[in-house]
Amino acid sequence: MSRRPGQHPEWCAHRHRCGFGEHRAEPITLDAPGLGRVILTRVQASDGREHAEVRLTVALAATETVARQQLMALTNDLDTVLSRAVYASKRPARRAA
Incomplete structure (x- = not known):
């Protein structure tokens, strides 16, 4: 997928979520009250490589x-x-x- 510099992928959340040349989607949060939480964010690094950032909190x-x-x-x-x-x-x- 080719984009001009400064263009955001269609899934990008824009605004303050992008910085240092990377693009970040709106995080998806899954809550299990009293047990834990998972926050999943799609990220495109400044070199163009994409990854999933996963934060997990467990009681x-x-x-x-x-x-x-x-x-x-x-x-x-x-x-x-x-x-x-x-x-x-x-x-x-x-x-x-």
Whole structure:
């Protein structure tokens, strides 16, 4: 996709969200009250490469042992998510019928 310098992608939120040569979409927020929150933002860096920025907040148990178990499970789950995303980006694009 080619754009002139200064042009925004169609998904870009414009205004104050763009800076330092990058473009940012409006964040998508998923709330699970009392449990946590996920904020997902599409970003195009100044070099043109796109990525998803993911911020995750998770409520931890008050007990240290349980909190550590939660963190280990979260680490394993995030590894799975990252592996799936990388795998998906390496698959050939599907052709339209």
